[in-house]
Amino acid sequence: MLILGHVGITCGVALAAEEVALRARHGGAGPQGFAVKLRHTTALLARHVDLRLLMVASLLPDIIDKPLGLLVLGDVYGSGRLFCHALIFPVALAAAGLLLWHVRHVSALLILAYGAGLHLMLDAMWRTPAVLFWPITAMPAHAASPDGWLQRVLEGLLSNPATYVPEIAGAIMLLPLAYVIIRETGPVRFLRSGTVELH
Numbered sequence: 001m002l003i004l005g006h007v008g009i010t011c012g013v014a015l016a017a018e019e020v021a022l023r024a025r026h027g028g029a030g031p032q033g034f035a036v037k038l039r040h041t042t043a044l045l046a047r048h049v050d051l052r053l054l055m056v057a058s059l060l061p062d063i064i065d066k067p068l069g070l071l072v073l074g075d076v077y078g079s080g081r082l083f084c085h086a087l088i089f090p091v092a093l094a095a096a097g098l099l100l101w102h103v104r105h106v107s108a109l110l111i112l113a114y115g116a117g118l119h120l121m122l123d124a125m126w127r128t129p130a131v132l133f134w135p136i137t138a139m140p141a142h143a144a145s146p147d148g149w150l151q152r153v154l155e156g157l158l159s160n161p162a163t164y165v166p167e168i169a170g171a172i173m174l175l176p177l178a179y180v181i182i183r184e185t186g187p188v189r190f191l192r193s194g195t196v197e198l199h
């Protein structure tokens with residue numbers, strides 16, 4: 001899965017979880033109508049979670065593994081899915097995150113753990129157990145050639161439904177969120193503060 005799929009679906013799931021938590025707290029009460037509800041839920045989620053960090057978290061395993069496995073260690077692994085695509089990565093982030101939350105009430109590492117964990121699910125890492133269960137298993141060397149990686153990705157985007165359908169789904173999930181951010185806070189202010197303020 002690529003950028004739009006990861007960012008869109010991760011934010012969409014977080015928004016859905018916020019909506020479920022809201023209903024559990026207040027029942028059916030609260031704002032009615034899809035647009036009003038979406039504004040309200042987005043603002044509440046942004047109060048609990050830095051949405052900028054959430055977007056980075058959704059891509060974190062790729063941000064680390066792609067340059068590492070394709071450029072720095074391209075001759076050894078030739079794959080963009082390495083150590084941060086192993087289960088131990090989000091588990092270690094979650095363990096450190098729980099500790100940080102307990103000591104300082106800072107949720108940043110828990111947000112990274114959620115984003116990285118969902119990233120592994122969306123990448124269907126169970127299909128490559130040798131990577132998923134590293135370091136119990138050995139990381140596969142020379143899994144592929146890093147040459148032409150970008151070309152293969154672009155070809156997949158144009159011809160392979162397994163590549164382009166999740167990207168379209170992610171873009172659709174991001175549209176309402178982008179609308180609320182642009183309409184309410186403005187993109188520059190959002191990038192500076194990470195908050196969504198309703199007018």
Ligand SMILES: [Zn+2]
Pocket residue numbers: 061062081085119123
């Ligand atoms: Zn990935």
